[in-house]
Ligand SMILES: [Zn+2]
């Protein structure tokens with residue numbers, strides 16, 4: 001679980017940007033949002049703004 005072993009496909013835990021579906025490293029995410037106790041990571045501010053407009057439309061369905 002190190003970032004320093006020189007392996008291109010390292011063990012960094014990637015997360016999915018719920019808006020565009022891109023896999024991103026939380027450490028390099030452009031921005032984050034917290035919603036209902038869950039942190040969402042975004043590749044860009046634009047994706048975060050899209051999420052802000054309709055959080056339940058993007059990967060966070062509610063009953
Ligand atoms: Zn919610």
Ligand SMILES: [Zn+2]
Nearest residue numbers: 017020043047
């Ligand atoms: Zn995105």
